[in-house]
Amino acid sequence: MLRPRLLSLLAASLAVLATRAAGATPNFPDVVASHLGLDAAPPCTLCHAGTPARGTVTTPFGATLRTRGAVAYDEAALRLALDALAAEKKDSDGDGTPDIDELRAGDDPNGAAGEVTTPEYGCAIGRGTPAAGPGTAVVVALALALAGARRSRRRPHGRRPALRRA
Amino acid sequence: MPVTPNRARTARPAASSFLDRRRVAPSSSFARVALRAALFALVLAGALLASRSAHAYPWMIRHEYAACTMCHADPSGAGIVTPYGRAQSEVLLRTLWGEPDEDADPAKLGGFAFGAVPLPEWLDLQADVRSLLLRVSPPDPAPSTNRMILMQADAATALRLGAFRASGTLGYAHEGALGASVTRGTGDRLVSRQHWAGFVFGDDDAFLVRAGRMNLPFGLRILEHTTFVRSATRSDINAAQQHGVALAYNKEGWRGEAMAILGNFQLRPDALRDRGVSAYVERAFTPGLALGATSLITHAELDLTARTSAFRQAHGLFGRYTPVKPVVVMLEADVLVRSPKRQAIDVGTTGLAQVDVEPVQGVHLAATGELLTERYGEDALSLGGWLSAFWFFLPHVDLRADFVYRSLPVADGRAGVVMWLGQLHGWL
Numbered sequence: 001m002l003r004p005r006l007l008s009l010l011a012a013s014l015a016v017l018a019t020r021a022a023g024a025t026p027n028f029p030d031v032v033a034s035h036l037g038l039d040a041a042p043p044c045t046l047c048h049a050g051t052p053a054r055g056t057v058t059t060p061f062g063a064t065l066r067t068r069g070a071v072a073y074d075e076a077a078l079r080l081a082l083d084a085l086a087a088e089k090k091d092s093d094g095d096g097t098p099d100i101d102e103l104r105a106g107d108d109p110n111g112a113a114g115e116v117t118t119p120e121y122g123c124a125i126g127r128g129t130p131a132a133g134p135g136t137a138v139v140v141a142l143a144l145a146l147a148g149a150r151r152s153r154r155r156p157h158g159r160r161p162a163l164r165r166a
Numbered sequence: 167m168p169v170t171p172n173r174a175r176t177a178r179p180a181a182s183s184f185l186d187r188r189r190v191a192p193s194s195s196f197a198r199v200a201l202r203a204a205l206f207a208l209v210l211a212g213a214l215l216a217s218r219s220a221h222a223y224p225w226m227i228r229h230e231y232a233a234c235t236m237c238h239a240d241p242s243g244a245g246i247v248t249p250y251g252r253a254q255s256e257v258l259l260r261t262l263w264g265e266p267d268e269d270a271d272p273a274k275l276g277g278f279a280f281g282a283v284p285l286p287e288w289l290d291l292q293a294d295v296r297s298l299l300l301r302v303s304p305p306d307p308a309p310s311t312n313r314m315i316l317m318q319a320d321a322a323t324a325l326r327l328g329a330f331r332a333s334g335t336l337g338y339a340h341e342g343a344l345g346a347s348v349t350r351g352t353g354d355r356l357v358s359r360q361h362w363a364g365f366v367f368g369d370d371d372a373f374l375v376r377a378g379r380m381n382l383p384f385g386l387r388i389l390e391h392t393t394f395v396r397s398a399t400r401s402d403i404n405a406a407q408q409h410g411v412a413l414a415y416n417k418e419g420w421r422g423e424a425m426a427i428l429g430n431f432q433l434r435p436d437a438l439r440d441r442g443v444s445a446y447v448e449r450a451f452t453p454g455l456a457l458g459a460t461s462l463i464t465h466a467e468l469d470l471t472a473r474t475s476a477f478r479q480a481h482g483l484f485g486r487y488t489p490v491k492p493v494v495v496m497l498e499a500d501v502l503v504r505s506p507k508r509q510a511i512d513v514g515t516t517g518l519a520q521v522d523v524e525p526v527q528g529v530h531l532a533a534t535g536e537l538l539t540e541r542y543g544e545d546a547l548s549l550g551g552w553l554s555a556f557w558f559f560l561p562h563v564d565l566r567a568d569f570v571y572r573s574l575p576v577a578d579g580r581a582g583v584v585m586w587l588g589q590l591h592g593w594l
Contacts, residue, residue, distance in 0.1 A: 056397060071305070071576050120350070122355065
């Protein structure tokens with residue numbers, strides 16, 4: 001009796017889940033774009049350093065927005081904070097150009113003119129300049145070399161403990 | 167020790183007898199009503215599904231599993247599971263329905279593709295899909311928002327060839343998980359959260375040295391990657407992994423791992439990369455009590471907040487305790503230090519306390535409290551509370567629902583944000 005009910009409820013759950021996945025990062029990038037009249041929504045890295053999550057709003061522009069009352073997921077508070085920055089012509093990165101003017105000009109309000117400070121993500125494939133540094137391949141190659149240099153040890157595969165008993 | 171080596175081929179009879187004793191009796195009206203009510207509540211609320219990246223269940227200590235190596239390729243837990251871990255997902259993790267089949271082999275049903283595709287013993291494969299329904303209610307007058315997010319669509323593999331070990335993941339991200347990006351851009355991308363290789367050595371393969379992109383060995387390895395302790399220390403298992411070299415140890419009640427962080431090579435420019443060390447050590451004093459210490463020190467040439475080079479530190483203690491089998495208490499407390507060059511040092515703290523109760527096998531009710539302040543002496547304390555329910559209700563499938571309330575500091579006081587999360591996780 002329980003199983004048919006379970007399956008029907010599961011089917012209902014899956015039907016709800018089949019709806020379209022949502023668009024970009026939570027409402028903020030689109031709000032910034034629409035409120036300031038930008039051509040495109042800015043990346044999450046405008047405010048977040050690394051993973052967009054609590055505690056990562058640490059870019060100069062993001063930190064400034066927080067001090068003007070921006071609250072996570074609060075579109076109204078974000079608009080008020082943007083208006084405050086525009087009114088006071090705040091220049092978070094100290095490059096001489098106000099943050100809002102930089103955004104409208106397509107520049108990065110987190111870095112001086114010409115300075116690359118906005119995080120970019122991804123490996124060498126895809127668009128953009130190749131990643132600096134040795135890259136993943138070198139690190140993995142190092143591990144392979146270490147493993148290869150070590151004397152081969154033969155041991156039976158799949159040696160595992162018995163499943164836990166009560 | 168609960169571990170009994172060299173008995174892999176005897177696993178099935180042991181598991182069968184175990185099933186006999188721990189099976190949920192569907193004829194029990196209490197169990198049936200409770201399970202029905204839980205499912206109905208989950209569906210009715212529309213709160214479907216739950217967590218983040220792959221498996222990471224430190225509350226398995228309730229079954230005297232203080233260590234992670236038996237069930238995970240990662241010696242510190244989370245991610246692709248071993249054949250032993252797959253079998254345990256059938257024996258210990260999920261709700262069992264009906265009379266157990268005497269011939270049932272949990273290692274098969276829990277196996278890759280439900281055992282339909284036998285794999286050689288040196289190869290593990292896994293695929294995870296996790297979806298989230300999120301409702302956020304910020305303070306008035308801002309409107310509530312509803313979103314659906316594909317949190318995870320990853321394929322993973324692990325190799326065991328003699329002493330050689332390797333593991334890697336490759337997946338698709340419609341949004342988020344930027345730090346794990348393989349392809350460029352902020353929209354639809356390929357992501358690889360982990361890819362590492364190394365070898366085991368020592369008695370009982372107690373040591374594993376590996377290099378590549380790995381989860382940071384720091385604190386409690388929990389699914390809830392947006393908790394303050396994980397986001398503020400940048401040690402979540404969603405996308406905060408770093409490239410580096412690590413040495414792990416697991417034996418006789420001790421487990422630990424130290425990692426030399428070389429930076430996230432999937433992040434540019436190089437000046438933004440964290441470099442340093444991260445480590446933890448944990449001692450299981452009894453099968454149900456484990457206490458640990460953890461530490462992280464990194465340096466970046468360019469800290470985006472300070473606009474200069476800065477050191478970032480986190481040092482803390484964590485513990486797991488199961489006073490009685492259905493209950494697990496987990497704690498973590500960390501001190502946070504950020505010291506930019508020629509600027510004032512910021513000192514703060516973050517903490518988490520979680521109680522997980524499993525009244526019926528596979529059904530979990532959890533309460534979590536958390537706090538974060540990144541600067542002592544300022545009125546900047548963030549507080550959070552989670553009420554969670556998750557259910558491993560079928561093989562390879564689980565549901566989760568969370569209610570989260572956070573009180574955050576704002577310019578003119580405090581603001582409360584309410585979030586409802588529902589997740590569905592399926593894996594092969």
